[in-house]
Amino acid sequence: xxxxxxxxxxxxxxxxxxxxxxxxxxxxxxxxxxxxxxxxxxxxxxxxxxxxxxxxxxxxxxxxxxxxxxxxxxxxxxxxxxxxxxxxxxxxxxxxxxxxxxxxxxxxxxxxxxxxxxxxxxxxxxxxxxxxxxxxxxxxxxxxxxxxxxxxxxxxxxxxxxxxxxxxxxxxxxxxxxxxxxxxxxxxxxxxxxxxxxxxxxxxxxxxxxxxxxxxxxxxxxxxxxxxxxxxxxxxxxxxxxxxxxxxxxxxxxxxxxxxxxxxxxxxxxxxxxxxxx
Amino acid sequence: xxxxxxxxxxxxxxxxxxxxxxxxxxxxxxxxxxxxxxxxxxxxxxxxxxxxxxxxxxxxxxxxxxxxxxxxxxxxxxxxxxxxxxxxxxxxxxxxxxxxxxxxxxxxxxxxxxxxxxxxxxxxxxxxxxxxxxxxxxxxxxxxxxxxxxxxxxxxxxxxxxxxxxxxxxxxxxxxxxxxxxxxxxxxxxxxxxxxxxxxxxxxxxxxxxxxxxxxxxxxxxxxxxxxxxxxxxxxxxxxxxxxxxxxxxxxxxxxxxxxxxxxxxxxxxxxxxxxxxxxxxxxxxxxxxxxxxxx
Numbered sequence: 001x002x003x004x005x006x007x008x009x010x011x012x013x014x015x016x017x018x019x020x021x022x023x024x025x026x027x028x029x030x031x032x033x034x035x036x037x038x039x040x041x042x043x044x045x046x047x048x049x050x051x052x053x054x055x056x057x058x059x060x061x062x063x064x065x066x067x068x069x070x071x072x073x074x075x076x077x078x079x080x081x082x083x084x085x086x087x088x089x090x091x092x093x094x095x096x097x098x099x100x101x102x103x104x105x106x107x108x109x110x111x112x113x114x115x116x117x118x119x120x121x122x123x124x125x126x127x128x129x130x131x132x133x134x135x136x137x138x139x140x141x142x143x144x145x146x147x148x149x150x151x152x153x154x155x156x157x158x159x160x161x162x163x164x165x166x167x168x169x170x171x172x173x174x175x176x177x178x179x180x181x182x183x184x185x186x187x188x189x190x191x192x193x194x195x196x197x198x199x200x201x202x203x204x205x206x207x208x209x210x211x212x213x214x215x216x217x218x219x220x221x222x223x224x225x226x227x228x229x230x231x232x233x234x235x236x237x238x239x240x241x242x243x244x245x246x247x248x249x250x251x252x253x254x255x256x257x258x259x260x261x262x263x264x265x266x267x268x269x270x271x272x273x274x275x276x277x278x
Numbered sequence: 279x280x281x282x283x284x285x286x287x288x289x290x291x292x293x294x295x296x297x298x299x300x301x302x303x304x305x306x307x308x309x310x311x312x313x314x315x316x317x318x319x320x321x322x323x324x325x326x327x328x329x330x331x332x333x334x335x336x337x338x339x340x341x342x343x344x345x346x347x348x349x350x351x352x353x354x355x356x357x358x359x360x361x362x363x364x365x366x367x368x369x370x371x372x373x374x375x376x377x378x379x380x381x382x383x384x385x386x387x388x389x390x391x392x393x394x395x396x397x398x399x400x401x402x403x404x405x406x407x408x409x410x411x412x413x414x415x416x417x418x419x420x421x422x423x424x425x426x427x428x429x430x431x432x433x434x435x436x437x438x439x440x441x442x443x444x445x446x447x448x449x450x451x452x453x454x455x456x457x458x459x460x461x462x463x464x465x466x467x468x469x470x471x472x473x474x475x476x477x478x479x480x481x482x483x484x485x486x487x488x489x490x491x492x493x494x495x496x497x498x499x500x501x502x503x504x505x506x507x508x509x510x511x512x513x514x515x516x517x518x519x520x521x522x523x524x525x526x527x528x529x530x531x532x533x534x535x536x537x538x539x540x541x542x543x544x545x546x547x548x549x550x551x552x553x554x555x556x557x558x559x560x561x562x563x564x565x566x567x568x569x570x571x572x573x574x
Contacts, residue, residue: 037330040305047298059307116331119304123324125344127298197298 036061037114037137043121043195045129050197054129058189060087060112060137069106077102086112087186088163089141093156100151100174105144112139115188129195136188147178160212162186165228167212167247172221181213190253205253212247297321297344304328308335311359311384320350322376334385343375353380357388361431362408366390368427372399389430397422405429405436410494411459412436412502420450421486436502438490442473445483449474449513456490458570460500465523465570467504467535476514476542485509503569508541510562515541519568528570537566 038059045052071077077097084090091108115136122130143160151174159168160182171178187207194201216222219240226233226247237243302317308330317324321344328337343349354367370376378394394403398420404413405427412434416423421442428435442450451472458465473484485508492502506517521535529535541562
């Protein structure tokens, strides 16, 4: 069985191959609208001796998306899942199994919206650039996966990323029980840059939260990693191990944009975002 | 060591202090609309504000010469949407001063407008929409010009106005070419004006003004015109207009689109004495006008 859904910059490919006794799968897809929002900015300042460059980009789509799936059966199985392009948030899953018994339950949800993006550029005498980007692009990504496998072998690799960093898990096993919950919420950013021919100063203030919960029982190989600009965590286990990990990252620069919610522009999507505290 | 210090001091002082260049390349996405702007600045102070919200996007920018030592700006903006592509540009080099502003609105109706002005210098500006192009080329010597260029999915417009009122006794003039491309045909008017000193006496200033007007309404109607008029002083004045088109049917075979006038100064008394009558005799007025109109 093979299903594929494409949405401009959003791609979700869910492939499941069950070759034996029985198979149960449910899949729900909802999408309100698709529209690209964002920007790509590049600045160059030079004089006769020096040159400096600065850039910033952002990309998202206004949509509400939900996918649920349940797969139960005996046989071999292959799954590839990728979501990207929502203010840098994304997730990726790659799973392959040999003959065996599998139960896999998935729940993926993305809600994203735009309130505003404001830009200010000031150039003095063509040799000093000051820029500011103030954006409110509330976005929530949620993924919940429960997996049970017992058989001739499974390889599964998950990655969850946003603009600040990424979390990854990797397993190789003949017996695996895994439960992963990932939630990431982005409210907005205030980016400022000060560029002269000899210097670039950049300040990025983000309002975002990431929460990750992993519980697993594997008999061969387990790996958990977290990387950002300033933080790094790597755990690798060979042999039978039980893992129970939680990662929470919260960035708050203290400026609330709640007062900018206009009654005229309040939508069903906004209520879904508010449910997640965004 | 002392020599090294002196060398270092010399090198430090020898670093040129000319102002730099700034290039801004920015793309904004909002729904089905994409706005891309490319701005180059030399010796210019500049402000740009863009806001993107639920209803669309809007932006306004303006720039002005940082001083009187010469300035350059290039401002290219393209807007793509379901209604097609519209594009405005202005590329200006001024020996002294320049100023311009630009605004765009991307909503249910898309539009871009550029207003620019300069003194002595060169300019190339224009606008494009899915069915027409308007472009102007300018060379100015000791006069001032202001141009407004508007583009939307439904129409284009260009209005320009040049003027010399200064009492400064200097040579001046301009070359102004304007071209309209519409319905796979082109139409052009090249205008030229020069005012050159001929008499070594206190000259009566030459005063002149010219206007250009071009408009494209939907895909069925377009036209443009140039009007040039002067009050000549003690200078050799030459005015010239040449029209051309890829549609010969638009032209009257008995009256080709060439307009010109030459005004020679009236020589005053050799001793430099100028009577009131002499002054009045120097005031000669002349006006040239040319237009093209296309109705499909």
